[in-house]
Amino acid sequence: MEIIFVLIPLGLILLLFAVWAFFWAVRNRQFDNLDAEAWRILMDGDQAPPPREPADRDR
Amino acid sequence: MPGRFQAVVDGAERELCCVGCAAAARLIDQMGLANYYRFRDEGGAPRPPDAVDRARYAVWDRPRMLDAVARSCPGAAGEREVEILLEGIRCAACVWLVEGSLGQLPGVSEVQVALATGRMRLQWQPAELPLSEVLGRLAALGFAPQPVEGNVVLEAQARARRQALKRLFVAGIGMMQVMTFAAAVYIGLPAGMEDQFHEFFRIISMIVATPVVLYSAAPFFRRAWLDIRLRTVSMDVPVSIAIGGGWAASIWFTWLGHGEVYFDSITMFTFYLLLGRYLEMQARHRAGDVADALARLTPQSAMRLDADGQATVIGVAELEVGDRVRVLPGEHFPADGRIVAGRTHADESLLTGESVPQSRQAGDAVIGGSLNLGAAVDVSIERVGGDTLLSGIARMLHRAQAERPPMARAADRIARWFVGGTLLVACTVFWIWSQLDPSRAFEITLAVLIVTCPCALSLAMPTALTTGTGRLARGGLLVTRQGSLERLARADTVILDKTGTLTQGRIRLRAVEVTGREPAARALALALALESHSEHPLAGAFVADASALVPDGAPLESLVATEVVNHPGQGLSGIIAGGEYRIGNRAFITGWPLSLPDASAEPGTEVLLADRSGLLAVFRVEDQLRPGAARAVTDLRAMGLEPWLASGDQPAAVAEVARRLGIDSWRGGQLPEDKLSLIRELQAAGRRVVMVGDGINDAPVLAGADVSVALVRGTPLAQNAAGMVLTGESLAPLPAGIGVSRQTLRVIRQNLGLSLAYNLSALPLAAAGLVPPWLAAIGMSASSLIVVLNALRLGRLPMGETVTPDRPQVTRTQAAGG
Structure with a gap:
């Protein structure tokens, strides 16, 4: 059980790293605009026009 | 008009509404x-x-x-x-x-x-x-x-949000860690945990909890200190006492090596408090963009005249006091000044609340940001930049925006009394218990302070309002002004404008009847020359359809009208080729004065064109009902709201639309001030009035109603004046939105009742020493959580079929508006 004397402080150091990473992200405005970001992954930047189904031409 | 504007989008040819959209679609x-x-x-x-x-x-x-x-x-x-x-x-x-x-x-x-x-x-x-x-x-x-x-304010808001997010994260992570250690101790102690481990967990908990208290909870201490100095109490005072006291005592017991520590309770307490504050702050920051609307009103450029009358376009920032600028009709005045040449009408409704366009001539003062409705005028600039009335109003708006919504303020007041009582009770409890059992006095007082924290009370409102507002926005009804949602829920009367609101606003010019003094082609050209100066939907019909009505397909003669003056709700007057002409409704022409033949029984709206010596032509225009308008009216009535129809149009046309929609109460021939007095009349009778409109002439009326709703296709001025904006083509979100707003109000009431009941019932238990601090913290968090979850239900309310109405359609069909 004495191992926790090492493991818990080690965990705390990892925790410090997580806090630092989060602060870095906030400072870099990663959390400023959460509405559009959820969509961004669905949108390809420069996709060629996909082939169309015949239904497109029904007018 | 099918087939007129086309662009190749995504490989297929698609039709567009206008040449601009076609260009945009091609560019895209x-x-x-x-x-x-x-x-x-x-x-x-x-x-x-x-x-x-x-x-x-x-x-x-x-x-x-x-x-x-x-x-x-x-x-x-x-x-x-x-x-x-x-x-x-x-x-x-x-x-x-x-x-x-x-x-x-x-x-x-x-x-x-x-x-x-x-x-x-x-x-x-x-x-x-x-x-x-x-x-x-x-x-x-x-x-x-x-x-x-x-924008300094927005930048400051973003900074505050980032700061709060960091504090929240530290508190959340710290809470999780400390809870883990606390759980280990709670489970370990009865099982015979050795003292060295117990000691170790206490120290580790202290190390983790300390930044939570010193960093995350710092705003509570700061505000509590401010309160004490101002000799008032807010929630922050007992919160600070609980967090600070719990932390100091726990450190002391850790140092002594025996006694109870409360690091778990205080970190959890801090985290949930911060979470509530964060959600509430977001709601507040999101709520109003009125200042942005004002910024949009501020013109960017001005036409400066130099000594020999030469005009150059400059930016407003370059304007100086004493400059002479020319302001064309339809433009906003660039800054405060005085007219030196010309006469016009100015719409100052957004700035002064004055509903009627003001007549302004040489020597009169004009306000920067107000709209020049009449003719071109020259203005000598008297105040620029931060000295103008408009920037004064913007400053006021910023202040108002920093305020909390009225209902939330009421809850704050309740909370303040509550807090005062809490402090009193806590002191009494401490005193009594130090007589009875000094060893438990601290622990019980801490529990009282935590358990009575009215944070569920302060969370009750903002979370429900934010979720409700978000639901409405996704359903197609944007809340642009604080308090609109509450007032919408309480409304019992809806006044609908006809043109552009119940009808599509795409008015078609159907026929022209001439009196024989001028040929139809000439009458159409005269009408077009006048109407091209107006933003009214009627004018759009002339611009779109006039050339198609010329007999024998001859091209339309191009005429230029000068000194065109817009008489809202009536018509236009102007000078063409030296002659004075008027186009508008019957009252406008007869008021010139001219005598007219009786109106014919033809359906539709008539627009009359006349010169000084008499009537020239009668135009018949027709407007189609907006899809779903009848359904929306039925729904409104089913929800207990009385629909009214008020329009500047001729009574016969208004009656026709009212009959088709089944509206019993209608008024035709209404000028903006008539509509406003109708609203005042209904308000005086104790009604709460929703006004739905879209035009420039509706802007002051919208401002006068309890809640105002503008249509997204309407004029920007109307949208600026409105508290809500319908973002789609359909009126269906309106009744659905009223349902959602009523539900929101219901949830707020439930939440208030719930949190008050919790606080009042937990207090005696804690004071009796039956609640240990950790249980108090759980109770506090649970009550907050229930309140938040109850509010989140609003986000899932059904709101008709208005969500993403166009998406499947656009990929399949050829409709692609820019």
């Missing part, structure tokens, strides 16, 4: 961004007709104009940063389109569009790419751009 397609049509939520942004005029934006390349809005970036040489307001950002697809299309331009290093505020941040090289090019491209896409000075 050429840039390989046709995916926009697949991702957008709604029919896209309404386009101001002049948005493509790139020359308008050339003023922004002038160094002084650029300096006024663009900051230089310290990091990169020559690079600058500017903030641009975009009109018509409605969904993530718009954001993607703007970012995608600007990101391709050389010289642009960063583009960020905020969906919630419609603001864009651009970092670019002015040497490589003039700002006018960027603005022109934005305008071509249909998002009318307006560069603004970096």
